[in-house]
Amino acid sequence: xxxxxxxxxxxxxxxxxxxxLMMVYDSLLDVSSxxxxxxxxxxxxxxxxxxxxxxxxxxxxxxxxxxxxxPVKTPRGQVTLCSSQTEFFIVDREEPFNIFxxxxxxxxxxxxxxxxxxxxxxxxxxxxxxxxRCVKEVSRVERGIEIPITERNRDLKTKAYGLLRCVHTxxxxx
Numbered sequence: 001x002x003x004x005x006x007x008x009x010x011x012x013x014x015x016x017x018x019x020x021l022m023m024v025y026d027s028l029l030d031v032s033s034x035x036x037x038x039x040x041x042x043x044x045x046x047x048x049x050x051x052x053x054x055x056x057x058x059x060x061x062x063x064x065x066x067x068x069x070x071p072v073k074t075p076r077g078q079v080t081l082c083s084s085q086t087e088f089f090i091v092d093r094e095e096p097f098n099i100f101x102x103x104x105x106x107x108x109x110x111x112x113x114x115x116x117x118x119x120x121x122x123x124x125x126x127x128x129x130x131x132x133r134c135v136k137e138v139s140r141v142e143r144g145i146e147i148p149i150t151e152r153n154r155d156l157k158t159k160a161y162g163l164l165r166c167v168h169t170x171x172x173x174x
Contacts (some may be wrong), residue, residue, distance in 0.1 A: 021051040033065035037086040049120040061124045071108040
């Protein structure tokens, strides 16, 4: 609260209620049925997220998931408010995002913002939509010749015991 010395005046005399989680939750549900701006929804999501982090009595996410409170960016760059039934992904790694940004829809928050929204994302149960959980990374060498290493000084198989022994017990080099 910015005006701590005036709390008694605002709350006690004027009867202004302090903002709590349910107040922001109700505001999100209410405003989603109107035609809110993307910025208004984002502001409410930020407020809800910050209160969610410190409140143990959060309501279930069911009603919120049905409402159009998720700002989703299309591959063409247009942002619209969607419900959780819309297919979209959440950026949690930069490299896959750069690959898929022009192919799929994303929650319209940057990687840093997604990190700060972790309480809200966990509460909604949308963690399976993290891009890193939806993409399988495979590394391979193409057009290479597969020849087993036969030189004793380069064959990893002959050194495996020593390497694993160092991992499990401290090695000392003499």
